[in-house]
Amino acid sequence: MNEYHGCEMPEDLFYDLDYVWVRPEADGTLTIGVTDPAQALSGRLQNARIKKVGTHVDAGRxxxxxxxxxxxxxxxxxxxxxxxxRNEALLENPHLINIDPYGDAWIARVKPDDSQHALDDVKTGAEAIAALEAWIKRYDVQCMRCPD
Amino acid sequence: MKSIEQIMRHDHERLDVLLEAGAKAVRKGLWHEAADLLQRFRHGMVDGHMMVEETMLFPAFEAREGNDDLPLTALLRKGHRDLRVFFLEMEEAIGARDAEEYSALLSTVQAILKHHDAKEEKELYPHLAEALSDQGQLAGQTILSRQETAALPGRSQKFDV
Incomplete structure (x- = not known):
């Protein structure tokens, strides 16, 4: 696990280099969540609204x-x-995102329209980690692990 | 002549009124009026307010600070990106005549604007006159001319909010 300013960034995930991580699943769907530095920048989350299952979302929405x-x-x-x-637990307890952003606090699972090109606009590996470190520096973020 | 700080603060208030007028039209089921008001709000916000900030005010503030990668302007630019998407989603909700979705989006946008506008008014606007070589005259005139365009005959600025 890569760590910078206390923020964890798993190298095997894909990132939009802003707020979002993406994890490919075995069934072809893609799981989405927010990164550790993003949750730190946001502060203690009090409310989450996730679109309903069955909703189609365009890229960038x-x-x-x-x-x-x-x-x-x-x-x-x-x-x-x-x-x-969608992660129903977050609707009840959005603070989970501050505790376990890459695990229990995944936000939604999406079946891409075009699985061949779904990951074209996200980055992974060393390139992504370097860009996220620049993001952390730009926004002056220091991550702290929430105890509960 | 009003200062650039006063003009930008007033533009926040003007846009808040437009947004609330659109919300009132949705609550009354006046979908065409709601669409028109949202379009005017979006035009004023995206093509006027945000455009002036991103092309004139943020760069001047960054130059004054000697850093074009400031946390403050980076956050404000991100807020603008988020808002642009929410405005599109509001437009879609009006198109679908989905008052519940519109209401949820409105609540989110108003919350974003509350934080965003307060940050600008506290941390950015007070420094603009000093940061801009003309004390913000050109930026102010650009905002004011956009306001005049929005208030052309037949597009009354009077809202029954």
Whole structure:
């Protein structure tokens, strides 16, 4: 696990180099969540709204909206597709994102319209980690692990 | 002549009124009026307010600070990117006559604008006159001319909010 300013960034995920990580699943769907530095920048999340299963989202549109006491923003999908699952636990407890952004706090699973090119606009590996470190520096983020 | 700080603050208020007028039209089921008001809000916000900030005000502030990668302007630019997508989604909700979706989006946009505008008014605008070589005259005139365009005859600025 790569770590920078206390922020964790798994090297095997794909990133939009802003807020979002993407993980390819065995069934061809793609799981989406927000990164550790993004949750740190957002602050303690108090509200999450995730689009319903069965909704089609175009590339760049929001699959979810998150809100903390100091920040409100959307979670964009880097590719077009149909939402096939959403994390209902986040609707009850959005703070989970601050605790386990890459695990229990995944946001949605999306079946891409074009699986061949769904990952064209996201990066992975060393290139992604270097860009995320620049992001952390730009926004002056320091990650701290939430205890609960 | 008003200062650039006063002009930008007033533009926030003007756009808030337009957004709320559109919300009222949706609540009344006046979808055509809601679409027109949203279009005017979006035009004023994206083609006027954000355009002036991104092309004139942010670069001047960054030059004053001697850093074109400032956390403040990076955050404000990200806010603009998010808002542009939300405006499109609001337009789609009006097109689909989906009052529930529109209401959720409106609530999100108003919350974003509350944080975003407060940050600009506190951390950016007070420094603009000093950062801009003409004290913000050109930027101010650009914003004011956009406001005049939005208030052309037949496009009344009076809203029953």
């Amino acid at each position: 929001h699959v979810a909206t998150l809100e903390s006491g100091k920040w409100v923003g959307g979670v964009p999908v880097p590719f077009a597709g149909m939402i096939v699952a």
